[in-house]
Amino acid sequence: MKSHWVMSLSLALSLSACSQQPPCSVTKGDMGVPSAGCLAVNNGELLLVKIMGGTYGPPGGTVMSNESAQCAAERETWEETGVHVSAGDLAAEFDNGFRLYWCESMSGREIEISRPIEIQHADWYAPELFKHLKWRYANQADIIRTLMNEKHS
Numbered sequence: 001m002k003s004h005w006v007m008s009l010s011l012a013l014s015l016s017a018c019s020q021q022p023p024c025s026v027t028k029g030d031m032g033v034p035s036a037g038c039l040a041v042n043n044g045e046l047l048l049v050k051i052m053g054g055t056y057g058p059p060g061g062t063v064m065s066n067e068s069a070q071c072a073a074e075r076e077t078w079e080e081t082g083v084h085v086s087a088g089d090l091a092a093e094f095d096n097g098f099r100l101y102w103c104e105s106m107s108g109r110e111i112e113i114s115r116p117i118e119i120q121h122a123d124w125y126a127p128e129l130f131k132h133l134k135w136r137y138a139n140q141a142d143i144i145r146t147l148m149n150e151k152h153s
Helices: 002-016 069-081 127-132 140-151
Strands: 033-040 045-051 060-062 084-094 099-107 120-125
Touching: 033 069, 033 140, 045 069, 045 099, 060 069, 069 084, 069 099, 069 120, 084 140, 120 127, 127 140
Parallel strands: 033 099
Antiparallel strands: 033 045, 033 060, 045 120, 084 099
């Protein structure tokens, strides 16, 4: 019985030591959006995640009720990569309602995956490497490369 109590206490202490999700940087964001993600560019490289199934894409996911799309993009990026970002302008909106926002890394380039079942890998990729990746959606690499070129030209 004592060992069960010690294990429970150890687990509680280790979980409380986990880093806290940063607060959302956006006070008034886009509401009623089903899903959102970030195009986080740092030194010309884009933050991408490799999900189960081996496909790549920008971090993102479902918007919770009463959450703005920008806050969801920030939250999902942090949950999937450990990178704290600040969402900015809308980069693209897709037919399924998914919105991508330009996001700035506030915590640098260090990645910490806390969802190893969902996220197999995350890293920063230069656009010339996009063609070597298996993307989640057809033409996603071309769309994102074009967005990056337009933003930084």
